Amino acid sequence: MSNVNGVNNDNISFQPIDPAELSQQDFIAAVYLERGSMLDGEVRRIAKDIETSNNLLHSVNTMINKANIAQYSDSNYADASWTVNGKNIVLDNGYGLGLQTDDVGNTTFTLVDAEGNQLIYKDQTLIPVPAGGSVDASEVGIPVMNDMTMVLDDGTEITFDTGIPATAFDPNNFSGGLADIQKITIKRGNQGMTINDVNTADPKIIPAALNGAALDTLDNDGHILLEAGGLNAWEYDGVNVASMTRTNPNDADVQVSGYAARKLAFQNNVDNEYSGVTPSLTKAEKDILANILKISIKKDDGKGNLVAQDWATIRGDLTPQEWATLKADLQVAKENLTGSNQLQTVQLQRAMQSHNQNYDAMSNSQSRIYSLLKDIISNIK
DSSP states (O other): OOOBTTBOOTTOOOOOOOGGGSOHHHHHHHHHHHHHHHHHHHHHHHHHHHHHHHHHHHHHHHHHHHHHHHHTOOOOOSSOOOEEETTEEEOSTTOEEEEEEOTTSOEEEEEEOTTSOEEEEETTEEEEEOTTOOOOHHHHOEEOOSOEEEEOTTSOEEEEEEOOOSSOOBTTTTBOOOOOEEEEEEEETTEEEEEEOTTSSSOEEEEEESOHHHHHHHSOOOEEEEEOSSTTOEEETTEEGGGOEEEETTEEEEEEEHHHHHHHHSSSOOOOOOOOOOOOOOHHHHHIIIIISOOOEEEEOSSSOEEEEOGGGSOSOOOHHHHHHHHHHHHHHHHHHHHHHHHHHHHHHHHHHHHHHHHHHHHHHHHHHHHHHHHHHHHHO
């Protein structure tokens, strides 16, 4: 069958319409309904393709995160490498943290990466911002409600120790529950540092020392979020925070998204500890690499050469060099998936526009026919 406004309908079944069996009005309505059914099927197909693409992109981001941690896993420092300049802290691998005081005397801070992406803390909310972009905090913000740890791509843990919310969280209207960050603990291997009194206008920065292990035993990591390819993207329990959903406590049949969903996710304090062990690939990830992305694994042959091998023959444990090689292939796959996802989004918008235009046209057609019949009846009278 020919395309409808450029939308492919090859895989969509339809029932031929016999104009001889219908009145003109019913025939016109049937044509619009049949066309609407085809467009509806196309919208659903593209939406499913986008969901599949997003899930695949999530898996790729997770594997890139693992590669970064493995690549920078050698973190036994002989001397502290983080430096402090006033209220600015320079970390490793292009990361930095700057503290500021806002107009009402509260401390805010900005975490930046080498690409210019940011994680801004303001008004008891962590706000991921892409490089050169702007966001609406109410749409993308991560509410600070209990202890929380952000794990950077290089394995650095930044733990936020929170106070008690001024107002308890109310699940009936999703209000309250936000808390101030009182202390920041930064750890990576045997290096660590703390920032106290963050909830005041005069935070105390304690310079870095080789006490990372000791600091790790003193704080509660709480809710653990992993950087997913930049400070503007985070994952929690394997799900992108921006697309997180939760069941509405007031109606079990309704799913809540956005800021409200994130408040539901982080409303309770959890006793949790992040273990930054050398990562390995899961069976599902190996299947994705072998069967979907068609990326071959290159293993060290013991002579310093990387030789392609069958994914089925390895357990998933890679050396830092092997992870670095895999990471390069994953980044190419990520760029391709991102481009494909953008194209699919455009296709979905076009299909939805055609779908809506079809029903608008059907409504206008029926309205005109009704108006014509009304005039005819009026003239008869």
